[in-house]
Structure formats: C-alpha cells, structure tokens
Amino acid sequence: MPDDDPAAQATAPGQQLVRRRSRRTQPQPPHPPVRGRLATALAAAAPALGAYAAVRLIGLVVLAAAASGADKSALHLLGERWDSVWYQRIAENGYGYTVTLPNGGVHSDLAFFPLLPALERGIAELTPLSLAGAGLLVAWVAALFAAWGIYAVGAHLYGRRAGVVLAALWGVYPTAFVQSMAYTETLFTAFAAWALYAVLTRRWIVAGALCVLAGLTRPSAAALIAALAITAAVTLVRECRAGRADGIVRRNARMLTGTALAPLGWLAYVVFVAVREGSLFAYFDVQAQWGNSIDGGVALASFILGLPLPGALGLCAALVGLGWVVFLCVRQRQPLPVLAYCIAVVVIALIGSGYFGSRPRLMMPAFPLLLPPAVALLRLRTTARTVTVVAVLAVASAAYGAWTLLGSGPP
Secondary structure: OOOOOHHHHHHHHHHHHHHHHHHHHOOOOOOOOHHHHHHHHHHHHHHHHHHHHHHHHHHHHHHHHHHHHOOOOHHHHHHOOOHHHHHHHHHHHOOOOEEEOOOOOEEEHHHOOOHHHHHHHHHHHHOOOOHHHHHHHHHHHHHHHHHHHHHHHHHHHHOHHHHHHHHHHHHOOOOHHHHHOOOOHHHHHHHHHHHHHHHHOOOHHHHHHHHHHHHOOOOOHHHHHHHHHHHHHHHHHHHHHOOOOOOHHHHOHHHHHHHHHOOHHHHHHHHHHHHHHOOOOHHHHHHHHOOOOEOOOHHHHHHHHOOOHHHHHHHHHHHHHHHHHHHHHHHOOOOHHHHHHHHHHHHHHHHEOOOHHHHHHHHOOOHHHHHHHHHHHOOOOOHHHHHHHHHHHHHHHHHHHHHHHHHHOOO
16 A cells, blocks of 8 residues: 555554554563572672682782791681670670779770670571680671672672672782671671662662661661762752752651661660660760760871871871872762762761770771772783782782781781
C-alpha cells in the first residue's frame, strides 16, 4: 500500500497505540535474584579484595617472622593485648570492670562500645574459638568487608581501577597492622564505607541502619552521623532555594528517615551508660577519665611543644602534609558525604585529648584521604609500576607494624 494512502494514514496511529499497549502488557524480565547480584558484585570486587589480602598477608608474614625471632606469638600480639583484653573481658563478664591508676584516676570498661564484645561472645559460644580467636575472626572478616566497601566507593566515584588501588592503599596505611588486631577499626570502617556507598547510591535507609551499627562500635561514629546530617541538610536547603519547597518532606522521606535512624546506635549506648551510672553525662565523664575528651587541640599542641626541636619540626611537617591531603580531597571535588565524613574523622582525631600515638590509628577509617594518591597512582604508565609502588609501601607498613607490636607501645 502506498505511503500516501489515506486509509494507511488513518489507521497507523491506532496500530501504534496497540503496539505500545502490547509492549506494556508483555511480562518484564524479572530482577536478578539477590544471590546473583551479590555474586556479580563480589566478582567485580575480587581484584580489590585480592590486592588487599595480599598486602595484609605481607604484614602478617613479616610480623610472624619478627615475633618468632623474638620468641613471641604473633597471634598473642594481635589478639590478646591492650584494648583487645578490655573487649574480651566485657564479652566474658559484661560491663563493670574498672582500674584505679597510681595517680588516682579511674579507667572504666564503659569507655568501650558493645558490638565487638557481643560478637566475640556469640562466636565463642557457637564455635570452638576462644574469645581472642573470635575477636581476630571478626576483625579479619570485617577487614575484607571494609576493603570491599572502600572499593565500592572508589569504583563508584573514579572507576574500578581506582577502587582496587584505593583498597590496596588502605591495606598499607602506616598503622594498618591494627586492621589485623582484635580491635574495632575494621568493623567500624566496614560500616562506614558501606554507609557512604549507600548514600551515594541513594539508599538512605540502608545508610541509616549501617550508622546504627557503627554507633554501637566506636564513638567516632559521630563523624559518620554528621556526614549524613550535613548531606541531608544541604540537600533540603538546595531544594528550597530552587523553589521546590512544596512536597519536600514527602519527596525526601527516605533521606529523612535514614538521617533520623543514624544516631540511634550511638545515642542508645550513651543512654545505657547514663542509666547505669545514674548521671546524664556519665558517658562523657568516662571518656574524660580515659583522656578522650575534646580539648580543641590543646593536648596536641602541648605534645608538640614538649618534643625536641627536630621532632617538633618533623611532626609539624607531617601535620602540614595531612592538611595538604585534605585540601587535595576538597580540590578533587569528592561528594559531600564522603568529604564531610573524611574531614570529621580527621578533626575528631586531632582535637581530642587522648594519647598522641593513637591519633594515626584513629584517622585510619578516613579512607577518602587515600583517594588523591589512588588516582595519582593510576597515572603511572604501567600496572607493573603501580604494583611496585604498592608493594614497597606494603613492606614498609609491615616493618613498622612489627616494630610497634614487638615493643614500641600500644597502637
């Protein structure tokens, strides 16, 4: 039939409507099952997990060799010293243990958050593992989930290769040996990384739930909670300025719900301590007794001023370098939740009054600091060069970790 036939022109729109309706009524392909999506995501993350496991294995091998030479047990060094002992005591007996210091100060186990000891106790009751072994199992499994979440954030922002390098760099952080200890750093970082990824992919309720778990793990969850709150507030302000105030609550219901959920874990533990001790501010008093109060950087300045001149200058140079990396993160235009979380972790670590040697460890969950060097490493001409740089850093990190664990003091 000719194209200019009036009958053809008259019936074509109806035929098109029928075809459109038939396409709508055809069954849509089902979404892939959750197990299939997880398998696909895990396969994509496999290079990052392999790279992370490889650099951490270097650290463990170096530590095992050094410990053997010093006639010590590497597993004891990783799982039964310092904070690990406090967590295991809580897992075994619950809260209530205190230590009176020679100067009259009191250290209470209420300074330690409950999720890790709860997991240690549950695993020890269900498996043949001791509490120390359960703590190491949690830390090591959480480290892999943290590396996976760090990869997910890096890959989402700058591509899969950047995600792989980012996960590997987190594994060679100077105090990365703590990632292999029965501490809370890996568990918290896993929750933080996946919460940030959930925000980046608009899964706000998931992000809020992960914040709840982070808030039961470490006090530094305050940085993650702040990141979600700042992001939500900026989003609402931008919509209002754009003239979209009508229906703003309904449109952002998931974001508001996730943001409201975020502080509940941290607040629940603060309330628990308050009720147990019979004082509204008991949690903050407990932290102050451990030297973990916020002093605005006075303790840091006093520590620097008390060092010999070469040491003070070196530490000041390190702090300037840290500030430069933060500036690079800003110049890199990292998304607001990622940048806010990163800066908050760094600020909390620097303005606290605690032991100076703990500050690099406290900053370790701020993995976005490693995004600028990760992207820079991708500019090397060959993968071999990138691998060589990461391998050298892994050996240096392993040597520092062995030296620290074999006698320099608590991490």
